[in-house]
Amino acid sequence: MDRNVNTPINTSTGWLKSIAWAEILGNYGAQLVFLTLIAACALSTPKFFSLGTLEITLLDVFPVMLVALGMTLVISSGGIDISVGAIMAISGAVTVALYTSGVGWVLSMGCGIGAAALCGLFNGVLISIFRIQPIIVTLVVMIAGRGLARRIQVDPTTSLKSTPFDTLGLYRIAGKVPVQIVIMLAVIAVMLFVVKKTVFAKNTEAIGDNPRAARLVGVNTLTTTVGVYVVCGVLCAIAGIMTIARIAQLNAVTLGGFIELDAIAAVAIGGTPFSGGRARILGTITGAIIVILVGVIVGLNKMPDDYAKVFKALIIVIAMWAQRRK
Amino acid sequence: MEHYLLEMKGIGKTFPGVVALDDVSLFIRYGEVHALMGENGAGKSTLIKVLTGIYPRDAGEIRFDRNGFSPTGAAQVQQAGISTIYQELNLIPHLSVCENIFIGREPKTRGLIDWKTAEKRAKEILTDMGLQEVDVLGPLRKQSVATQQMVAIARAISIDAKLVVMDEPTSSLSEKEVQTLFRVIETLKEQNISIIFISHKLDEVFEICDRATILRDGRLVGQYSIGDLTKLKLVSLMIGRDATSVLGKNKSVSTGREDRQVVLKATNLSRARRTTEISIDINSGEIVGVAGLLGSGRTELARILFGDEMQDRGRIEIGGKSARMKSPRDAIRLGLGFCSEDRKEEGLFPNMSVMDNMTMAVLPELSKAGVLSRRAQLEIAQSYIDKMGIATSGPNQPMKELSGGNQQKVLLARWLCKNPMLMILDEPTRGIDVGGKAEIENLITELAGDGVAILMISSEMEELIRSCDRIAVLSEGRKVGELAAKEISEEHIMQLMAHGSDSREDVHGP
Incomplete structure (x- = not known):
């Protein structure tokens, strides 16, 4: 109220000196950290630039990337979803259980994805109709979902070697590009389109920014919220099923374990505000890559994996500092 | 030479690219109610923030109660005897009335909070203000907005304030409640406490204030006795043109x-x-x-x-x-279209752009199969920005950066574009x-x-x-x-x- 909007703000050169850096850090904090990290890696790890390392990194990043993209949408609606790992496990367990009992692999996958969508529906309905805190609702699904996945799982030692899943997991398009990378790029493209171009994303951001005002401008808060959690669930399902396919095995206990932490970290590093109101897809993409890179670099330098966790924490703090708003 | 409680002389404050205050002076006598008037953006809030140490001043001198005064933090300002009551009350609704009055300065015996004394003092203060019926142990949120306001004032009195700054204190009060507030202000005056009264409501200024300082575009227009002013004259001084055309x-x-x-x-x-x-x-x-x-x-x-x-x-x-x-x-x-009385809680999407705020209700009409036409959105936003003279750096400026009047225009435009x-x-x-x-x-x-x-x-x-x-x-x-x-x-x-x-x-x- 006290700011004089009639006066142009960016006329003096003093403005450039004092504001521009903060703006750049705020908008591109994640990207800057990312670049610094790559440079540090290149210097310290001779093998880093070989194609093999790059490919492994991209495959590792696949599940975190998909889940983090769904998480970005959820967080921009002012919510959070910590049930993502459990949803991955449920969709994997449903898919494998159906397949081993003789259902075709495509239909099995479809049902796996359907089960994940149902979990998302459950989350969305409880949050928007019964107005329960998102963290509580998804905590419930996280706990119950993991247990449910273990009950659905027929036999944890079942190998999926030489099944269509195995083939899918190792499939390379044109004999070169792993199918995961193509799926990942496709999902990224779709999410970018959704966030930039659709009414759904605007409604989502509006709910995140001011839920009361969203209702009063006629946003259908129920369908929008449900939609957000269903999209997140479906992305988890794709991540879960593709992970099973790649390692040709299902373990409902470990599949997607702690992935919610990496996904939330990726969103945080990417600069999507946790108060809701804004989804930053490009930020999340770099965030997810950074989270995985840290692990890869720690591994290549033959340090114990525990260090990766400390470094991740450090990067989150740095990214949050760079993006802080005064 | 007359002694003032507060002397602010030649205050200057520049933000990057904006001169917010230029050679502004404010003199407050002991025990007077002084109106600080000006349109939004005139520099009232900035001046108060300089006084309360939220912004450091770039130029000028402040003397408070005959001593030099260079505030740096809230605690120091409070200690000096200045208390501020903001438009949005900075009270904690879940705590009791009594806790709100004494929070941060609870009376203590042997290191523990002495609630008995606190309760007694809270009652005394409220009774002095003519509010003996308030339940000091009940949660603040159960009280009316007016009573909450009084609690904020009670808090100010309890720290032995010499100067109370009231920023739009009546904006959410009914006529009757305003009268209660004015009675309290009179009581404060009798105790030789001075008040800086910021309000857009001219009637109130004429009813309660002794003198007025008027600002415009960050500059001092002048200092006047209320008796020398008429409503029309006050308005023309504030907006710098003939008021008859406005009112x-x-x-x-x-x-x-x-x-x-x-x-x-x-x-x-x-x-x-x-x-x-x-x-x-x-x-x-x-x-x-x-x-x-x-x-x-x-x-x-x-x-x-x-x-x-x-x-x-x-x-x-x-x-x-x-x-x-x-x-x-x-x-x-x-x-139908509806603009709520509570812009902040029920109208604005503060972090979204002016364009998104304006077109939120009309989005379904601007899209095909859920895919939005950004060009149509931009066209509507730009045309209403021009038509309504909304002061903004552009359709992509975040809504929270606009002034209250311009925000309201955006919210009106939100419905106008739906015919x-x-x-x-x-x-x-x-x-x-x-x-x-x-x-x-x-x-x-x-x-x-x-x-x-x-x-x-x-x-x-x-x-x-x-x-x-x-x-x-x-x-x-x-x-x-x-x-x-x-x-x-x-x-x-x-x-x-x-x-x-x-x-x-x-x-x-x-």
């Missing part, structure tokens, strides 16, 4: 047109205990005012008409057809400076001229009298009367309000 009669010339149609007809609306059998009808091109004190049911009426709450009994017809609205979505589909049949405006000019107010009032009149039906709720009687064709008066959840154009006057409205609450059995709305 003229807005009333639409369309009164008595033949081609009017009933847009909305509500019969015997009741909900819970707050709304009882209210009937009202609004025609196209007509501005119908709703007058009533806070708690009279005026906002509840708006919520029911907009489908935000459902009536328990009664019926609503829109465009001649019975309408059952389960949510605002239904109301919007029927061609509504009926607009419900709850306190459309609250917290907006005089120039902005006139612009918004003119806009509303223009809208009515274009055939839009308007239901305007306001606690500012002058505003209703200036704009409305008819005025319905509410009291305690009932409609106690309706005034047609010729009968509209401040006196009549007041009579109805008073009559309504005294003997509601005798009077029924027409």
Whole structure:
């Protein structure tokens, strides 16, 4: 109220000196950290630039990337979803259980994805109709979902070697590009389109920014919220099923374990505000890559994996500092 | 030479690219009520923030109680004896009244908080203010806004403040509550406490203030005795042009047109205990005012008409057809628009752009199969920014950076771009400076001229009298009367309000 909007703000050169850096850090904090990290890696790890390392990194990043993209949408609606790992496990367990009992692999996958969508529906309905805190609702699904996945799982030692899943997991398009990378790029493209171009994303951001005002401008808060959690669930399902396919095995206990932490970290590093109101897809993409890179670099330098966790924490703090708003 | 409690001399403050204050001075006497006047952006808030140490000053000198004063933090300012009561109360609703008064400075014995003493002192302070009936141990949120305001003042008194800064203290108070506040202010004056009073309401300034300092565009216009000013003169000084052009009669010339149609007809609306059998009808091109004190049911009426709450009994017809609205979505589909009295909580998307804020309600029409046409969105935003003279750096500027008046214009534009049949405006000019107010009032009149039906709720009687064709008066959840154009006057409205609450059995709305 006290700011004089009639006066142009960016006329003096003093403005450039004092504001521009903060703006750049705020908008591109994640990207800057990312670049610094790559440079540090290149210097310290001779093998880093070989194609093999790059490919492994991209495959590792696949599940975190998909889940983090769904998480970005959820967080921009002012919510959070910590049930993502459990949803991955449920969709994997449903898919494998159906397949081993003789259902075709495509239909099995479809049902796996359907089960994940149902979990998302459950989350969305409880949050928007019964107005329960998102963290509580998804905590419930996280706990119950993991247990449910273990009950659905027929036999944890079942190998999926030489099944269509195995083939899918190792499939390379044109004999070169792993199918995961193509799926990942496709999902990224779709999410970018959704966030930039659709009414759904605007409604989502509006709910995140001011839920009361969203209702009063006629946003259908129920369908929008449900939609957000269903999209997140479906992305988890794709991540879960593709992970099973790649390692040709299902373990409902470990599949997607702690992935919610990496996904939330990726969103945080990417600069999507946790108060809701804004989804930053490009930020999340770099965030997810950074989270995985840290692990890869720690591994290549033959340090114990525990260090990766400390470094991740450090990067989150740095990214949050760079993006802080005064 | 006269001694002042506060002397601020030659204060300058520059933000990157903006001169917020340029050689501004403010002198406050002991025990006076001093109005600090100016439009939004004149520099009032900045000056207060310099005084309270939130912003360091770039130039000038401050003396407080005859000593040099260079505040750096809230604690130091409080210790010196300056207390600030902001528009948005900085109290904690879940804590008790007593806790709120003493928070951070609780009386202690042996390191533990002495609640008995705190309770006793809280009672004493509130009794001195004429509020002996307040339950000091009950949670603050159960109290009315007015009482909460008083608690904020009680807090100021309890730290032995010598100077109390009140920033728009009456913006959410009813007439009666304002009088209570003024009584408290008089008591403070008697104790030789000085008050800086910031308000957009001229009547109040003339009623309670001794002197006024006027700012415009970050500069000092002058310091005046209230006795030497007239309303008109004060307004011209504030906006720097002839006020008669701003405060003229807005009333639409369309009164008595033949081609009017009933847009909305509500019969015997009741909900819970707050709304009882209210009937009202609004025609196209007509501005119908709703007058009533806070708690009279005026906002509840708006919520029911907009489908935000459902009536328990009664019926609503829109465009001649019975309408059952389960949510605002239904109301919007029927061609209604609603601007809430609470912009921040119920209107703005602060982090989203001006463009998104403006087009939020019209998005379905700007999209095909859910895919948005950004070009159409931009076109609408730009055309309304130009048409309404919204001061913004562009359609992509975040909404939170706009001034109150410009935010309100964006919120009005949000509905205008949908070509509504009926607009419900709850306190459309609250917290907006005089120039902005006139612009918004003119806009509303223009809208009515274009055939839009308007239901305007306001606690500012002058505003209703200036704009409305008819005025319905509410009291305690009932409609106690309706005034047609010729009968509209401040006196009549007041009579109805008073009559309504005294003997509601005798009077029924027409």
